[in-house]
């Protein structure tokens with residue numbers, strides 16, 4: 001606990017497509033954040049300490065980043081800087097896609113999170129749901145966090161069990177998705193959540209990421 005640095009950090013939210021403004025609003029409620037800003041290009045990325053890749057369409061985000069020449073900068077950033085991917089963002093941080101979507105595995109990924117995923121595996125938009133979750137390490141952890149799942153990816157396999165920490169699992173069956181399905185993981189400076197904490201008023205997962213980023217920066221980058 002005492003290791004957490006008091007230094008405020010500047011957080012970027014990738015704003016090529018998707019639910020980025022909701023993340024910016026919630027991050028700006030945290031006293032540990034000096035400022036949360038939209039990031040659309042390499043210049044803006046160079047000015048932030050940590051990054052959030054939001055939900056949306058991972059294929060579209062990858063395409064826009066590639067066409068504008070921004071992709072290699074993103075790849076470099078996520079290799080060493082704290083990054084959190086929610087839903088589509090988590091897909092981009094995964095190592096491989098085993099099924100789902102139209103690109104059949106040839107979708108570009110940033111990687112790093114040590115997991116493989118299935119896109120859209122919880123079902124269609126109509127099958128969106130909310131699940132009460134216990135998230136390890138969250139402030140006031142006994143209080144359930146409401147996880148919102150919208151065409152979410154399912155984590156298929158943990159490819160690096162020695163490095164990937166499971167942070168949350170489904171606590172009962174939801175449709176075809178069984179109890180025990182992993183919905184949040186952490187690996188070093190990377191965090192992935194299959195759900196959308198930015199669509200709630202609860203900023204505890206944002207706080208979790210910010211503290212994780214502060215610790216990482218204090219221990220590895222200063």
Ligand SMILES: NC(=O)CC[C@H](N)C(=O)O
Nearest residue numbers: 055056057058087088151
């Ligand atoms: N809500 C979401 O971010 C959905 C993710 C989307 N299905 C994708 O594959 O990118």
